[in-house]
Amino acid sequence: MYQRATLSNGLRIICETIPHVRSVSLGVWVGSGSRYENPYYNGVSHFIEHMFFKGTARRTAKQIAETIDAVGGQLNAFTTKEYTCFYAKVLDQHFKLGVDLLSDMVTQSLFDPDEIEKEKSVILEEIKSYEDSPDDIIHDILAQSALRGHPLGWTILGTPATIGRVDRAVIHEYLKQHYTPDNIVFAVAGNVQFDQIVAEVEQRFSALSGVKKQEIPPVPAMDPEVIIKRKDIEQVHLCLGARGIGRQHPDKYAVFVMDSILGGSVSSRLFQQLREERGLVYVTGSNHASYRDTGIFSVYAGTSLHNYEEVLRIIKREISRFTEELVEEPELTRAKDQLRGNLLLSLESTCNRMSRIAKTELFGDQLLTPEESVAKIETVTQEAILRVARQFFGEQKMILAAIGPFPEDSEFMRQKYSDF
Numbered sequence: 509m510y511q512r513a514t515l516s517n518g519l520r521i522i523c524e525t526i527p528h529v530r531s532v533s534l535g536v537w538v539g540s541g542s543r544y545e546n547p548y549y550n551g552v553s554h555f556i557e558h559m560f561f562k563g564t565a566r567r568t569a570k571q572i573a574e575t576i577d578a579v580g581g582q583l584n585a586f587t588t589k590e591y592t593c594f595y596a597k598v599l600d601q602h603f604k605l606g607v608d609l610l611s612d613m614v615t616q617s618l619f620d621p622d623e624i625e626k627e628k629s630v631i632l633e634e635i636k637s638y639e640d641s642p643d644d645i646i647h648d649i650l651a652q653s654a655l656r657g658h659p660l661g662w663t664i665l666g667t668p669a670t671i672g673r674v675d676r677a678v679i680h681e682y683l684k685q686h687y688t689p690d691n692i693v694f695a696v697a698g699n700v701q702f703d704q705i706v707a708e709v710e711q712r713f714s715a716l717s718g719v720k721k722q723e724i725p726p727v728p729a730m731d732p733e734v735i736i737k738r739k740d741i742e743q744v745h746l747c748l749g750a751r752g753i754g755r756q757h758p759d760k761y762a763v764f765v766m767d768s769i770l771g772g773s774v775s776s777r778l779f780q781q782l783r784e785e786r787g788l789v790y791v792t793g794s795n796h797a798s799y800r801d802t803g804i805f806s807v808y809a810g811t812s813l814h815n816y817e818e819v820l821r822i823i824k825r826e827i828s829r830f831t832e833e834l835v836e837e838p839e840l841t842r843a844k845d846q847l848r849g850n851l852l853l854s855l856e857s858t859c860n861r862m863s864r865i866a867k868t869e870l871f872g873d874q875l876l877t878p879e880e881s882v883a884k885i886e887t888v889t890q891e892a893i894l895r896v897a898r899q900f901f902g903e904q905k906m907i908l909a910a911i912g913p914f915p916e917d918s919e920f921m922r923q924k925y926s927d928f
Contacts, residue, residue: 510865510875511702518690519713522869523705524697524861532603532698533862535595536610537870540686542666543589543659543799544722548673551666552682554587555631555674560594561585562623564616569623575609583609589660590799591870597859600699604708611712614687619676628671635665642745642911643791643810650747650909651797653733654804658725688718695866698858727802732905736914744816744912745808748823750900752796752803756873759899761884762892763796763805768843769835769893770794770826771807775842777826778807786822788815800871805900813913820908830897834890848882 513521540553563569576583581598594614596606638644648663655661665671694709730751753759771778771794782789792809807827811819854860855878868875876884 509877512869513702513706515689515710515714517714517716518688518719519709519716520693520869521706521709522693522695522865523700523702524865525700525702526698526858526861529699529858530600531597531858532600532606532696532700533595533597533858534603534606534610535593535695535862535866536614537693537695537866538592538687539590539691539720539722539870540592540682541588541590542662542664543724544686545659545662545682547659547662548670549666549678549682550662550670551631551664552670552674552678553592553686554664554666555627555671556679556682557585557587557592557594558627558631559619559624559679560613560617562627563618563620564612565618566612566616572609572613575605579605581606587664589662589664591867593863593866595859595862603696603698603700603704607705607708607712611709615713615716619679621676624674624676624679628674631665631671632668635668635671638665642739642741642743643808646745646747646808646909646911647806649735649737649911650749650806650907651804653735653907653909654730654749654751655802656728656731658728660727660799660802684718685721688720689713689716691720691722692716693866693869695862695869697861697865724800730907733907735907735909737909737911738914738916739911740913741911742812742913743810744813744910744914745810746816746820746908746910746912747806747808748820748827749804749806749907749909752798752805752900754801754803755798755871756800757798757803759892759896760798762888762896763803764847764885765840765843765888766830766835766893766896767794767796767805768846769839770830772843773846775846777829778809778823781822781826782809782811782819786818788819788822816910816912827897827901830893831902833894835893837890840888840890840893844885844888847885851881851885852878 511523542553545552579598579602581596583596585594594610596610598606652661696705778792782792789809789811794807796805797803807823809819
């Protein structure tokens, strides 16, 4: 199902040919994110993502947009803590145009000084928008505490101070260190032949050179902490967090199932208890963020200040249940079926298929077929979930982070919930 090639300069190509569709999704995946940044220039990975759309030696920013619109395609990008992706989705007859457009942006962008200054203003507005989203902020507050002092705990957007320091020289130095062929995967899924993709990618990326220079500091131990931030908003947004596992850990499938049961769907324990039965929240859920060598398991809820204590009590009770008793078989089966359905339905999109194979190649994960992934989920036992839950929530203390209209005396809240 999957075919791979490596160019002489080290750039990897991975492709899944799907002959029964009319689309092709293409992506340039770079091992570049806030994890690999200097604290003085935090946010530069995301800044560069923006700049790739601001003009190349062959196309202006407007022409980039017009080129993809002219064929009814999609062109976008995103930055995470560990990778940056630039992707296009086009009809199969336009796949060469997709490769050309992505290669032009990634290898020929101009980084005009005037555009850099203009984009600083855009990103500062993005930071302001983020600051107005407490449901996003609270997850970053949790990560900063769980990974104190480590780059994985830094924000992807950066700060006004760090963005203000970015200039053309900083960008070129960062590209030299991270946008190297051995740190790039070109992934494709759709109605296209592998040899055609290899020929196009080799033609446009073979001149790329260099070797990545990345330092990955060890992950610090996670200490329990209660973080209360006062903000004049309508709700309290809270996160409970525990140290998780890395993306290649063999227990990850048990974590997927536990996450689904606790807060991963509308039938989950948290959604049913907090919203359906008690009407205490509008949004709640759980999530496990996996990185190369660690992870963070978190539970989120947004609620009114007068419901805050009860919501927290219920969350803590539901978490404790996982460490004290086996999940019942019908609940386990339902979670597995949900994960199976989510996986198979998501793979009806060539873009999702492209993303899936790209990340496995970039991180050196085992690339399983959808059927093999489902089989891994099916092997999860009640005992495995109990063991993982005790590892996550047992003896280790958790982190509680909350932001909302708390009383001025925040020390009161710290003392009250210091048992976390």
